[in-house]
Amino acid sequence: MTKKPGANGFVEHTLANGLKIVIEPMPHASSAAGGFLVRTGARDEDSHLAGVSHFLEHMCFKGTAHRDWKQITNEFDDMGSTYNAYTSKERTVYFGWVRTDDFERQVELLADMMQSVVPPEEFEMEKKVILEEIAMSEDSIERKVYDLMHEAVYPGHPLSWPVLGTTASVSGLTRDQLHGYFLDRYHPANMVLMVAGAVEPNSVIEMADRLCGQWPVRAPRPARHRPKAELSGVRKVVAERFQRQAIGLLYPGPSALHEDRDNGDVLASILGGQNSRFFWNIIQAGVAAHVAAGRLDYCDDGMMIAFGFSEPDRCQQLLDAMRRELDKVMKEGVTEDEVQRVKNRSRTGLATEAEAPYYRLMQMIQDIDDFGRPRSVDERLAAIDAVTPESIRGYLQRWPLAGDCMLISLGPRDWPT
């Protein structure tokens, strides 16, 4: 049966074994991007396996029944592909962006990687690489504070574990544990093939059926347990190696699936994005060079964060300045002009996104994982266009930036005392 794009511009198909395929044809492009979303990440790990999702992401480049690691990387580079993979709290993603003529070859290679043999002979060497990656993250204050936020807010829950794992947990992982985790998670019930670019959808579906149609059917990933966020009190870590103090105020926020997410995004942009209140009233007041607001969201929980990096002796000044802005927005809300500015910027950003298969693929991954379906550029624009000062006022009633929150402090100063 020939499939045509639906009203939303996407072609969606599910193979007999359950593998979902989502395609966004972009006839104006000269390239195509494709990738596999695997719905497993750090929060889906048992505590003794912390870091296994990320480790497995590395191992999928190390060998299949048909290719060794050298052949895999040679073939990516033979196409001149822009390729990589990443692991987050909730997903693992493999992708490549190539000229249209190489697209079938690209998908064939990625599909083969999804049938990794997790080669035992490469395991110890790759463990060394990952331990270096962990060491590198120890030198990054941004990475440290991101991990601290999750430790503080989700104690004991898998969302609190670092995506990379720890030196101890990764050192203790075995190849058989990785292979077991691979068999448990890398199968059609837990994966999606996504494509954006100058492709003919039906040939992609035929290709996917040929390459992935025989993949074994297994039970979906175990259900996730909703975390109980602790968003009050103070969590501080003294880290003398850093010059700056990282400070964060963490408030409850909508999950990735919640209808308030666009309200939250526009509010975060007004507070701490480009041409924002934080920019003019905190950065341009000389309090701190880096201050922002943003949302962290997962499938069942979320946070709104105001954060910044200050000189250690200006911690209180930065905290007071952030609180002042949050109090003000709680009392007065936002203006029509402020909302409109975010919409105008989004319109240009989305037009740029629509040009490039790579950008569209990255957005599709997020939308499919969050909503279970892709969102077109037009739909995303409509969602932002629906935000008004009134809808943000409603957001602030449901998710107030006042009262209880978690204060995070990491840096050379033992603060607050």
Add this chain to the structure above:
Amino acid sequence: MSANEVFHHRRLACGAEFAAIALPGRHTTSFQIRLLCGLVDEPDDQLGLARIVEETVGKGTEKRTARQLSDAFDAIGAQAGSGVGRESIVFRCSCLPEFTAEALALHAEMLRTPTFPQEYCDVALELGLQELAAIEDDPSELASRLISPHAFGRLLGRHELGTRESLERINREAIVEFWRSNFSANRMQFTIGGAFDVEKVASDVDRLFAGFGDHVSSGRGCVPVEFNPGVRHHHKETEQQQILMCYPGVAVTHRDYAVERVMLGVLGGGMSSRLFTEVREKQGLVYWVGAWDDHPKGSGLIFLGASTTPARCDQTIRTLLREVERLGEDLTEAELQRAKVGIIAKMQTHGDITRARLGELSADVFHHGRPIGADEKTAQIQAVTTADIRRYLEEHPRDRLCVQTLGPRVMEALA
């Protein structure tokens, strides 16, 4: 990217160099205004001045306050940004095609009639001091700052943030004077790509910048690199040791530039490259390793870099150096082909993004003085042979290295 690109390139009556690539059907327009002044033009005792000017030039005009100017950009959804470099300050903008004329007019207003309010000058200097301290929290950026004066020399090796002492010597008068002495149409390269009417845009640019800084002489020539080899270490208590090393390469305009690009592709172009394979995949020494080139106008340097835990640093350095030497001994045809395809394919895929294609055009006008089509670049890359790479390596010996390490341990491999 189309193989039949059509460029428009000329000097406008206002003095600005104009280059455009029309990309019909695109949903955005991107342009860059490159002022040919940068870190090399700072007075010796006021390092960091160019960045302060770049930061403050948008903080108010004769018609608008700083906020009004930012709001005016937002009113048309223009995504505007800027950056300061060794030899130029670049203002970038992407917008929907229907707002191109307004975005241009706003840039002209910003660049021609800035008021540099005292309060924003003071804040920019204060934030500059804070940014200087922040570099200490970024080991790779700190290593780069430390190697630059030795790799590029006194002028080209300057860092955009200057020093604490030099920032303290900058005041509003110095900011205004730098702008007055360097910002002008005849030191301006304007490049644009996307969906627009070329002649209309050229006419707008000419009108908007007519008479801009007429007293300023046109741009200067190339500033020479002053390469100062040696091994230097900076002690810092970090988990990983940063390793940076460099040696002279060729200019972008050199006949061997394509050869150098392919050579770097073989060395560090992807996960199959020699450095990734030998340092990471076979020995597990690092998570990050790379090779890249850096090009002031008329010159070039090759860099190798990695970060690793201190105990493995000596082995990492030895492997890096060995791999560069080995290129001249056993380079294969397959590796050569892979590197060439990598460069050409990325040029084509990334060309689907208007601002990326425009970025290439801007760099070509800066280095070559003319737009260069994808076909010409592709042909140059395609023509490179293994013999060319061997010859390049022979003609550019690596017996003088500039090395910077940063971390808790002095390296034995370089003693």
